[in-house]
Amino acid sequence: MKTMTSKICFRKLKIVILLVLLVLPLFVFPTKLTDMxxxxxxxxxxxxxxxxxxxKTSILVFPCAGxxxxxKGMISGTRFLPYLSEEYKQLPTVDIKNLENVxxxxxxxxxxxxxLPEDPLEKFDKLQSKAGIPVVVVDxxxxxxxxxxxxLAELLQADAACEPLISYLQRxxxxxxxLKGRKSLSDVSVYYTLGADGLMTDPSGSRHTEVLDYLAVPIAAKIPLPSGGHAQVNLEQIIAWNPDYIxxxxxxxxxxxxxxxxxxxxxxxxxxxxxxxxxxVPGEPYGWFDHPPTVNRICGLIWLSELFYDYSPEQAKADIKLFYRLFYQYDLKDTELTEMM
Structure with a gap:
């Protein structure tokens, strides 16, 4: 009798364990994560x-989030956004300042x-508290x-999507x-500008000139780093700087x-x-220097490396086309690349 009771209890225990294993995947348990x-x-x-x-974030995340x-994030102005996946273009826009919309x-x-580490983090903490939704910061x-x-591969469990992006970037x-280790550009100066009159610029240390800083290209504008946006200069200053490239x-x-x-x-x-x-500076669908300053700037690295160093034109062309395929999920044609450049 005792043996039969034990068998019944054991069967019940197995059924309970099986039910737990079946139901467990339906629950999503939070995990503690340290963001970047x-x-x-x-x-x-x-x-x-x-x-x-x-x-900036949606462009970065798109190729690995599926x-x-x-x-997608809001961007100023009305843009046609050519050379970009239709899937991305058709995403609705979220206004992060509108909690109801979020x-x-x-x-x-x-x-x-x-x-990082320059940007203040308080705005992310405030949004997380207000929305009741976790906010993860990436670099x-x-x-x-x-x-x-x-x-992102670990956060989103997206190794298969992220590995080609990582391999491309590392290469x-x-x-x-x-290439930049073989040659000095100390005798060259570059002026970067945007705006209708060419008098708006950014000095070294700005996120808008990070492509030039990465490549050790001397920036002509010797002015303080603006606290927000871009800096306004006058033509007399530019004439005095006398840049070799604009x-x-x-x-x-x-x-x-x-x-x-x-x-x-x-x-x-x-x-x-x-x-x-x-x-x-090529700017379709996004600028190769900035606007917005995110992963699109990799194209600027390649383009300027061809101009200032010895990145072969054929390799530069192939790598930019591969960037568009991997990150924008768009097969860029040779004629389209030529038109941009």
Whole structure:
């Protein structure tokens, strides 16, 4: 009798264990995570519904998040966004400043890109507290993007999607670092500008000139780092700096800033204008220097490495096309690349 009772109890125990094993996957238990800013955050063990903090973040996260990414970040101005996956373009836009809009997506995680360690973190803590949704901060620094995708691979359980991105970035970093180690550009100066009159710029140390700083390209503008946005200078300053190269970003509908500078008599005494070394920074779908300053700047690294170092034109072309395929999920044609450059 005792043996039969024991057998019945054992069968019941097996049934209970089986039910627990079947039901357990239905529950998502939070896990404690340290984000790239060093913040301790309770996140879902397997996040399924993501919203980005801004456009910088959504561009970064898109190639590895798949269907988990519910929205793209807001960006100023109306943009057609060519050379970019239709899947991304069709995502609705989230306004992170509108809590009702954020909550309408029913996210289980917000991912926020930041320039670490400089960017203040209070705004992310405040959003997390107000929304009741975990906010994880990742690093947008140009030289740390491979580490960021490694972090995202673990966070999103997206190794298969992230590994090609990581491998690509590490190869580009290695090639660029080797090339710039062979040559000094100390006798060269570059002026970077955006805006209708060419008088808006950024000095060394700005996130908008991080591509130039990474490549050790001397920046002509010797001015204090602006506290927000870009710095306004005058033509007399630019003439005094006398840069060898000028890189101009089309801004707010300005179609060809380089042509405008080259045709303006007031700029004719500047060396870059005399030698016609005035270039438009490619900007489709996003700028190769900035606007917004996120993973798109890798194309700027490759482009400038071809111009200033010995990155072969054929390799540069192939690597930029591969970038568009991996990160924008768009097969860029040779004619489209030529048109951009």
């Amino acid at each position: 800013a060093g913040r301790k955050v309770d996140v879902p063990a397997s996040p399924k519904r993501l919203v980005p903090y801004d456009a 269907s988990k990414l519910l929205a 909550l309408s997506f029913q996210p289980d995680l917000i991912i926020a890109g930041a320039f 947008l620094s140009l030289d740390k993007l491979d580490e960021t995708y490694r972090f 580009v970093y290695q090639q660029v670092n080797e 890189f101009a970003t089309a801004f707010k509908g300005d179609s060809n800033p380089a042509e405008r500078i080259l045709s303006n008599p007031a700029w004719k005494s500047i060396k870059a204008v005399q030698t016609k070394k005035v270039y438009v």
